[in-house]
Amino acid sequence: MDLGQLxxxxxxxEELYAKELFNINLFGWKIPVADTVVVMWIIMxxxxxxxxLLTRQMKPVPRGKQNLVEVIVGFFNSFSRDVVGHHxxxxxxxxxxxxxxxxxxxxxxxFNFIPGGDYxxxxxxxxxxxxxxxxxxxxxxxxxxxxxSLAVLTMGVCIFEGIAIKKPKNWLRSFFEPSPIxxxxxxFDYFIRPASLTLRLFGNIxxxxxxxxxxxxxLPALLPAPLSIYFxxxxxxxxxxxxxxxxxxxxxxxxx
Amino acid sequence: xxxxGPSFLWVIVNLLVLYFIxxxxxxxxxxxFMENRSISIEKDLENASKSKAEAEQLRQERMQKLLxxxxxxxxxxxxxxxxxxxxxxxxxxxxxxxxxxxMAKAEENIAAQREEMYKNLRNEIVSLAxxxxxxxxxxxxxxxxxxxxxxxxxxxxxxx
Numbered sequence: 001m002d003l004g005q006l007x008x009x010x011x012x013x014e015e016l017y018a019k020e021l022f023n024i025n026l027f028g029w030k031i032p033v034a035d036t037v038v039v040m041w042i043i044m045x046x047x048x049x050x051x052x053l054l055t056r057q058m059k060p061v062p063r064g065k066q067n068l069v070e071v072i073v074g075f076f077n078s079f080s081r082d083v084v085g086h087h088x089x090x091x092x093x094x095x096x097x098x099x100x101x102x103x104x105x106x107x108x109x110x111f112n113f114i115p116g117g118d119y120x121x122x123x124x125x126x127x128x129x130x131x132x133x134x135x136x137x138x139x140x141x142x143x144x145x146x147x148x149s150l151a152v153l154t155m156g157v158c159i160f161e162g163i164a165i166k167k168p169k170n171w172l173r174s175f176f177e178p179s180p181i182x183x184x185x186x187x188f189d190y191f192i193r194p195a196s197l198t199l200r201l202f203g204n205i206x207x208x209x210x211x212x213x214x215x216x217x218x219l220p221a222l223l224p225a226p227l228s229i230y231f232x233x234x235x236x237x238x239x240x241x242x243x244x245x246x247x248x249x250x251x252x253x254x255x256x
Numbered sequence: 257x258x259x260x261g262p263s264f265l266w267v268i269v270n271l272l273v274l275y276f277i278x279x280x281x282x283x284x285x286x287x288x289f290m291e292n293r294s295i296s297i298e299k300d301l302e303n304a305s306k307s308k309a310e311a312e313q314l315r316q317e318r319m320q321k322l323l324x325x326x327x328x329x330x331x332x333x334x335x336x337x338x339x340x341x342x343x344x345x346x347x348x349x350x351x352x353x354x355x356x357x358x359m360a361k362a363e364e365n366i367a368a369q370r371e372e373m374y375k376n377l378r379n380e381i382v383s384l385a386x387x388x389x390x391x392x393x394x395x396x397x398x399x400x401x402x403x404x405x406x407x408x409x410x411x412x413x414x415x416x
Binding site: 060092 | 265268270273274275282289293296
């Protein structure tokens with residue numbers, strides 16, 4: 001941390017921006033890949049591999065790892081059953097995916113003890129690692145793109161399943177119920193809800209991130225540890241929970 | 257921080273991919289597995305209570321059957337007792353009758369034999385008397401008239 005070259009403010013802003021790590025060339029387009037996306041890929045790979053390893057050889061009497069899987073899946077199933085009711089089957093996998101992803105995305109900065117790219121490059125000699133900066137595993141949700149796309153996806157699911165379950169005619173009619181006056185508000189809902197979902201998640205994670213970064217920059221020893229339990233772990237899980245709860249709530253309203 | 261851009265699309269694509277993969281390898285199979293398990297457990301419990309009820313019914317039926325069988329056995333035993341008693345009496349009576357008839361016959365036989373013996377004895381005595389008398393009178397008394405005479409005498413003696 002070189003505070004001499006950059007002021008504290010610049011340093012913080014520097015930390016907050018997603019850095020473009022490399023580009024992918026696809027049909028002549030250059031698609032930039034930011035570090036948030038790479039972190040997301042890491043989380044995805046971890047989730048998929050873990051899910052694959054944990055769901056092999058399921059037995060009627062659960063033992064060991066199978067208990068974990070059943071608790072997690074059962075939690076999301078009963079969670080969506082409690083909120084959505086009859087149509088919970090459609091939403092449980094989506095909500096579970098978003099919640100698992102958010103839970104890991106919000107708390108991933110815990111894993112920053114893993115050495116950065118320079119070290120790995122020195123050890124392995126692979127050029128690939130040069131692209132990876134130090135202190136790389138920062139929560140991708142601190143960048144507004146990720147909460148925003150999650151919220152847009154949630155609203156997309158609301159609209160899609162609303163039309164699929166209610167049938168298009170009834171879905172359109174629901175904009176005018178209980179009275180035609182509500183029509184503009186119902187339309188606004190489809191913009192306000194994703195915005196509020198986005199900003200709630202983004203603001204909370206950003207706030208926690210800024211507090212923790214400030215602490216690391218000014219007082220690197222001792223104090224960050226207990227506060228990290230709140231800001232990194234508890235706040236991360238809490239925001240993930242709030243996000244999926246509100247998503248489910250909107251979905252329940254869309255299909256009821 | 258607020259730079260909307262290509263990452264936005266990246267995240268949507270990533271999330272959709274993650275959603276479909278996790279749905280296929282995690283949520284769907286595990287949910288199905290758990291539901292199948294609860295269905296099979298419910299079915300097992302239902303079967304268990306059904307077979308328990310059946311067993312209870314069977315037990316009651318067996319119990320009743322056993323009770324009626326005991327009654328029947330008692331009746332049969334009583335009848336057998338009665339029959340045995342009757343047969344016993346019949347046999348005993350028959351045996352008495354037979355014994356009595358045998359006794360009567362035997363007595364008859366004895367009487368007949370005694371009669372015969374007496375007759376023979378009398379003949380002997382007559383012959384003996386006749387021979388001794390003829391010896392005494394040196395005459396042959398052994399003819400029909402004499403014999404009748406002696407018989408008459410002995411009969412009168414025997415009667416006396």
